[in-house]
Amino acid sequence: MTSVVIRAEALVKDYGSVRALRGVDLEVEHGEIFGFIGPNGAGKSTTIRLLLDLLRPTSGEVEVLGQNPAAGGPELRSRIGYLPGELAMSGNRTAREHLEYMVRLRGGSGANRLEPLAERFGVELDKQFRGLSKGNKQKVGVVQAFMHSPALLILDEPTSGLDPLLQREFLDLLLEAREAGATVFMSSHVLREVEEVAGRVAIIRSGEIVDVENVRVLRNRAGQHVEFKFGEVVSQEDFAGLSGLTDLEVTGHSLSAVLRGSPDGLLKAAARHEVVSWSASNLDLEELFMDFYRMPDET
Amino acid sequence: MFNETYPITAGVLHDQRRSLTVWGSAMAGITVMYVSIFPVMGGLDIEALVSSFPDALVEALGYNEIGTASGYISSTVFGLLAPIILAVFSIGVGSRLIAGTEEDGTLELELASPTSRRAIYVQRLGALWADIVLLVAVVSAVTWAMVVGLSLDVAFMNLVAASIGLGLLVLGFGTIALAVGAATGRRPVAIGVAAAITVVGFMFDAIGPTIDAGWMMAVSPFSWYMDNNPLSQGFDVVGTAMLAVLPLAVGAVGLIGYERRDLMV
CATH class of the missing domain: 3.40.50.300 (P-loop containing nucleotide triphosphate hydrolases)
Structure with a gap:
């Protein structure tokens, strides 16, 4: 065989x-x-x-x-x-x-x-x-x-x-x-x-x-959509520059972003504040097609 | 048995059982209707009527022997209605069995199964031929029953000769439809080519004698079939051989095309 x-x-x-x-x-x-x-x-x-x-x-x-x-x-x-x-x-x-x-x-x-x-x-x-x-x-x-x-x-x-x-x-x-x-x-x-x-x-x-x-x-490459709710007002700078984090949006008590790769950095940054709730949902891989594979033809 | 050895032919015939019953009944009905009129027409002196037609018209209609039972049955059932109706059936079925099932996708699983394209082609062609043998047998059997019942003057062997000719003629048209469909994968093309050949062949046979164009009859399958009036004259070896070669040759060419082509199921 x-x-x-x-x-x-x-x-x-x-x-x-x-x-x-x-x-x-x-x-x-x-x-x-x-x-x-x-x-x-x-x-x-x-x-x-x-x-x-x-x-x-x-x-x-x-x-x-x-x-x-x-x-x-x-x-x-x-x-x-x-x-x-x-x-x-x-x-x-x-x-x-x-x-x-x-x-x-x-x-x-x-x-x-x-x-x-x-x-x-x-x-x-x-x-x-x-x-x-x-x-x-x-x-x-x-x-x-x-x-x-x-x-x-x-x-x-x-x-x-x-x-x-x-x-x-x-x-x-x-x-x-x-x-x-x-x-x-x-x-x-x-x-x-x-x-x-x-x-x-x-x-x-x-x-x-x-x-x-x-x-x-x-x-992993498709990443996860993560959301946090904090007990206090947080600022964008607290989370800037973390690896694998994109589409970061911080407004008042909440944060939303797309995470690819390890969540370690994000979790440690979040842990410096009081976390009320959090969620992470797998991004559909269709979205992977959208942004990763639908590149313009080089030819 | 047959079901296991020729599953595709058996499957097609099984699928067709209702439509074949309808077609068979219709052919039997038409045959009974036309043949039963003959004795009535004897009293009308139909020959006198026909002799008043211009010769070219009589020739074109094939009414030369309309006064005899064999001439009448030739002019109506065997020379006109059965070939035309059965050609329609044969072209319809022939174009559907491969091109039609490829177009609607129902052939896909069969093609992906452990069956060769050749087996699919040959077994589907076999089903078409079986259909035609069956329907021609109905026409012939009903005609013979009427001949015996009404004591008409038609020799049994002549009826056999005409039936074989009719069967081969129709089989030729159906095989053209199946072969063109298999080689192209397009049902409309298959119907178009086969119907065009049928119509042109029919016209050549009708017009050829009236304008002295022997070549028209030489190439027309209808002339191969009817030129020597099998119902009154019996077997015509050359004509029958030509009729037999047509489906075999066309069938072989279609198979070669089918085995080489991309299938778009």
Whole structure:
């Protein structure tokens, strides 16, 4: 078994004259849950479609489970579970008919997990697909992606449409799959969707990977919004020059700021006054996209 | 069994079961309606009426033998209604089975499954061909039942020859739609190309004899099918062979295009 499950090198994909991927480099290691984050239209789905041999690269190399997707063909895809970003299934079939169809396409693989997984997610197996709500359709997509216990799960915006309880169930399922030795590659346009389970995260913007980081490092970089209320009037100068502190606003008894990195300096400065209340909330990583990655194009 | 060996063909046919029932019933109804009128028309001396038409019009309408049972059934059911209606069905289904499902995204999971593009293409084409065989069989069986019931003068083997010709003709149009759709991924293009070939072929077959343009009949699938009046003359080896080569050749070209292309599900 190779330790690198997905490898892309200088991967370029053009649609006509439009360059969708501009040299993507990726390495996803065996057993990790890898987040693939970027705004809509950044090239997430294009990358995924190259992994599944729906698209062929314009140039560059791509390998999945040690094989080129086109050369690996059906045998390679039998070891992949895929959840599309926009799940479309014929409305006339019931959920059960769809899932049994997928089992047949996989030569019978996964038949024994169909019922248990469907039950776990509360899939209404005997309803026509067109009659299902968005969330219920998504559950069918989740079951078909996981039921044959694939070595690699490729999930495009997986939790969209799932209610919070089922998102929890879904994340548990992901962790179980990893426990069983699977590798997970999941894309999202919001980091919140992957930050709870992902180890490393790649950020893609305009067809280029701009960053690959541990999710905790990213979280740190995004920082926290902190607020203090004091028992006395404090002044801006008491907190000026502290490292990692930006957007500092001090008015009367209160302070608000954005903190990145260690809170030590801020807490010690605050402790010199009477602290009535305080709060720190994680800044959404969307805001990270906003200020950190939405840099103007240098080209 | 069939379900396991050809899951895609089986799946398509399962999805189509209601629409096939409707199309089959409609074809049976049309056949019964037209064939049952023939004995009534015998009393109207239809040949005398037709002989008063200009020769070119008679030729264009294919009414040369309208007074005989085989000529009448040729001019109505086998030469006009069944080919046109079944061509509409065939082009509609052919364009949907690959290009249509690619456009609406329902093909995505199938493509991501352990199935080759070739298997998807061949099995979907197989479903289209099975549809057409079934519907042509309905037309043929109902025609034969009417021929026997009304004691009409049509030879069984000639009906078989005409049915094979009709089946191959319609299969050709449907295969063009499926192949163009597979090679381009665009359903409107598939419908446009296949419909244009059908209409031009039909017009060439009708106009060719009246303006002495032999080349029009040489390239028209309708002429390959009907030129030698299979219902009265039986098998035409050359015409039947041409009709058989068309879907096979177009089908092969479509597959080559499909295996090489980016799929935009």
